Amino acid sequence: MKYSLVDNAKSEPFKGGKGNCIRCGQETIAKCGTRKVHHWAHTSLINCDTWWENETEWHRKWKNYFPKEWQEIVHIDEITGEKHIADVKTSKGLIIEFQNSPISFEELNSREVFYKKMIWIINGKSFKSNFHILHALPNPKAEFVKDIAFMDRKKDHEGKLFFRYSENEENAIMVLVRSVNDLKDEINSNYIGHHIYDWVRPRTVWLNSNCRVFIDFEDDGIWELQTYDKRGLRSVRKYSKEHFIKRAKE
Template sequence: MRFALIDNEHMEAKPDLVGAVCPGCGASVIAKCGTQKVHHWAHRNTRMCDSWWETETQWHRVWKNNFPVEWQEIFLPDEQTGEKHIADVRTEYGLVIEFQHSFINPVERISREEFYKNMVWVVDGTRLSRDFPRFLKGGKFGSTELKPGVMHIEFADDFFPRNWLRSSVPVVFDFLGLDNPDSADHIRKTLYCLFPSHDEYNAVFAKISRKAFIKTVLNGEWSDRVRAYMDEMEQKYIEKELQRKESQQGVYYRKLYKVYIYPHRIKSTRRKRYK
């Protein structure tokens, strides 16, 4: 954890601080201030009280620093299990942002999405060396621009890691990592927001500047904009499905006519002629 309570005040981990407790469960925590990992608080005698919690990296901290301290590490109770889960960032508008660096089990991913509901993932696209080259290679085979900055792609796993294609919430990929945005090329410093899709092979993603993403989260516009676009996508999907079913129904009736009705009419006509 980044913050612990000392005399009811949120404090970051430092070597000389004592008497700290976990803001979620009240258990005693100690400062871990080594040189290999970012400074953090750890429970003294028990495991971390949130089963979803993972060790933070500097990448996590850099992203969190874009948002107010009071939005960071918010404990939220699970009424069904009695557990408390720590949202990396929860805005005053109710949006949860989870910054994901390490691999996440699909079962846990689904559990988090169902629990937080109004959320967005920000995924470190530099963790695996193959992820960014795959994205670049996928782009060479083409995509269709639905509107400025919004792309439709086929064979989505040629662009993005397969384990994120079934997410029920938007997933933002960050291929910059800890590099300086000022010295990075446009492709790497741009964020890529993958929208939920009914079809894991066909997907839609949007190109978003880092500043625009942070700004719309800070002013509360992110959720409204994403929800409006997802509603638009859902409506188009419904209309497409209706057209498909109507087309299939038309094929069915044409076959029915050809196999059963038309031959019967021919026979009836012949009988009338010979009477």
């Protein structure tokens, strides 16, 4: 944990520090070594929140984008009394969870049901080499896109294809396909960050989330997993990290 209560005030760890857990109230001690990010730990060696994962520099960097009073907030279910520590809770009540390690679908679903109004930011560093961002797509709300169906593709496929609904019979087994290059100008003039992608050996738990999921590849952008059209085409949309953080603070 980044924070414990010291004299009833949220405090970051300091050498020799002792405090109390912001969730359970039990005694905590500051861990200020050189191998891991400085943090607080329970003296009992038992973490009171089963959803908590070991804090990394990546977690800490993201938390520090937000005000101290939004970080590590105890969220309580008013009906059951269940408590968990949210990584960030904004002034508008949005929960932002930063996830570095793999997570089971059961835990993902439990968190989403508990927090309700939340988004995920996941660390994509460990699977970056398997996540291939391919050709650009136009704004899915652009008028001309209503007649277009872009076709999914893999990294090694040479074709970048689409078909027009108006040129094919409904529910046709075979369709007339065209090259995406035919739409180059339209795509460029209506581009707002969408791309086809190929995720080799995907972490499918994130594809089944009921909340918005953003992937951080540790550069200046952040990529949201999206469904592009009524056919269910999977896409990603890039936002600048600066813009994303600014919007989250509004």
